[in-house]
Amino acid sequence: MTTAAKYVLALDQGTTSSRAILFDHSGNIVSSAQKEFKQHFPQPGWVEHDAAEIWSTQREVMRLAQLNRAIDARAIAAIGITNQRETTVLWDRATGAPLHRAIVWQDRRTAGFCDELKAQGKAALIQQKTGLVLDAYFSGTKLKWLLDNVPGARAKAAKGELAFGTIDSWLIWNLTSTNHTKAVHATDPSNASRTLLFNIHTNGWDDELLTLFDIPRSVLPEVRASSGDFGVAEIDGVNVPITGVAGDQQAALFGQACHSPGMAKNTYGTGCFLLLNTGSEAVASKNNLLTTTAWQLGSPVPLGKAALGAGEGNSPPVARHSSLNYALEGSVFIGGAVVQWLRDGLRAIKTAADVEALAAEVPDSGGVYLVPAFAGLGAPHWDQYARGAMFGLTRGSNIAHIARAALESIAFQSAELLIAMEKDANIKLTELRVDGGATSNNLLMQIQADLLGVPVVRPKVLETTALGAAYLAGLAVGYWNDISDIKSNWQVDRVFSPTLSRERAAEMMTGWSKAVERSKNWG
Numbered sequence: 001m002t003t004a005a006k007y008v009l010a011l012d013q014g015t016t017s018s019r020a021i022l023f024d025h026s027g028n029i030v031s032s033a034q035k036e037f038k039q040h041f042p043q044p045g046w047v048e049h050d051a052a053e054i055w056s057t058q059r060e061v062m063r064l065a066q067l068n069r070a071i072d073a074r075a076i077a078a079i080g081i082t083n084q085r086e087t088t089v090l091w092d093r094a095t096g097a098p099l100h101r102a103i104v105w106q107d108r109r110t111a112g113f114c115d116e117l118k119a120q121g122k123a124a125l126i127q128q129k130t131g132l133v134l135d136a137y138f139s140g141t142k143l144k145w146l147l148d149n150v151p152g153a154r155a156k157a158a159k160g161e162l163a164f165g166t167i168d169s170w171l172i173w174n175l176t177s178t179n180h181t182k183a184v185h186a187t188d189p190s191n192a193s194r195t196l197l198f199n200i201h202t203n204g205w206d207d208e209l210l211t212l213f214d215i216p217r218s219v220l221p222e223v224r225a226s227s228g229d230f231g232v233a234e235i236d237g238v239n240v241p242i243t244g245v246a247g248d249q250q251a252a253l254f255g256q257a258c259h260s261p262g263m264a265k266n267t268y269g270t271g272c273f274l275l276l277n278t279g280s281e282a283v284a285s286k287n288n289l290l291t292t293t294a295w296q297l298g299s300p301v302p303l304g305k306a307a308l309g310a311g312e313g314n315s316p317p318v319a320r321h322s323s324l325n326y327a328l329e330g331s332v333f334i335g336g337a338v339v340q341w342l343r344d345g346l347r348a349i350k351t352a353a354d355v356e357a358l359a360a361e362v363p364d365s366g367g368v369y370l371v372p373a374f375a376g377l378g379a380p381h382w383d384q385y386a387r388g389a390m391f392g393l394t395r396g397s398n399i400a401h402i403a404r405a406a407l408e409s410i411a412f413q414s415a416e417l418l419i420a421m422e423k424d425a426n427i428k429l430t431e432l433r434v435d436g437g438a439t440s441n442n443l444l445m446q447i448q449a450d451l452l453g454v455p456v457v458r459p460k461v462l463e464t465t466a467l468g469a470a471y472l473a474g475l476a477v478g479y480w481n482d483i484s485d486i487k488s489n490w491q492v493d494r495v496f497s498p499t500l501s502r503e504r505a506a507e508m509m510t511g512w513s514k515a516v517e518r519s520k521n522w523g
Contacts, residue, residue, distance in 0.1 A: 005077035080244030081467030095122035131291030140196030225298030244473025255468030330417030
């Protein structure tokens, strides 16, 4: 790191927008930029993104974040990348052009193939190796679909002409290919562990799983430590190392300073994702949760010839199995997206922020339950065929009751995850740290605390996903010395303490369970 380096740049590539944020040493936001991109729905249950548009929007906001504060590229110590995790891209190594639109994590087109594998009795094997439930959510089945359905894809893959990656790999490839070197094709364990192809116990691609999914090893990226060397991006003629990569939810866990076993966070974004740090132990779930790699801390990256000249095939200067950290995870497919549905689908509100005031017009939902299973149900149900449903409507029900039921649906789903998580880990959480855009909704946070019966703690910096990627990158180059620096940066904005009786909370959870059961196996 040069003495002029004052900031770390985080690229936060999400499901609906690309963002770039510059952080200072205290973990404060210095500058940011954001741009939405188009969502494609070619068939019911199919969701796609234009990978080229993702790259162009990410490149644009990266530039804007720098220009907004006239920040010299020499002041950027490192780049960290965090991303929507299971979204799948397949591209040509020679041209860098995608063969097809990216298939998004919400996409359900491979549900039938998952059913076939379950019928063959393969689900237990897959879960033992990967820590994942066999579901269309993950990228392995999406990659198989692309190889099987894009004309000529399998033949090109057999010749080693194609590259597969989740969005982190796609960004790394494009960032490093502009540096007049061979593009880096790499990922980290947190993203690799979401593919159904990666053995989280050996920390490597698994030959038995590759055979099962009919995936050639030649398309796969190299797996490197989350805090380590991913090559170099050129900004205004300055070489800036890419030294931090993590999937969005694992990055948020790191950014929330949940570095010790037993600490948990919940991110309220398009979906909701509750993660519990289990330390060096990959805890097998008995309650339909996921066991996932949280991060891997490598050795410090020397900013000399090795780091600046890293390219595909070069061994990165990091410890390959150092500091592996695991987590239990519960995934809710539709969290904040239910508010977008109220806005865009029902046209009940003009902006997402309007939902809080509308929901606050009534003291409760009046017995209305909204199950937002628009893309099936994630943990702990894992029903690919569940669909959205509303129950308990009466003549007295109005749009305010529905708005409140929509907010409650986010909190109900998260509460289910925490209950399952406590059973798996055999612990009782004392607090839940929260982040993500929807945490600005005070009513939602209070509902969450009431259902959980534990304090919900919101930090001052809500962009903990991007912050986690920045921390991983900064640690690798010595911008932050160690994890204690990160912990000292974490500050509380507000604590939401439970006010609801446990009896009433249990009644509400019972009603929710009843509604969920009736929404299942619809599609």
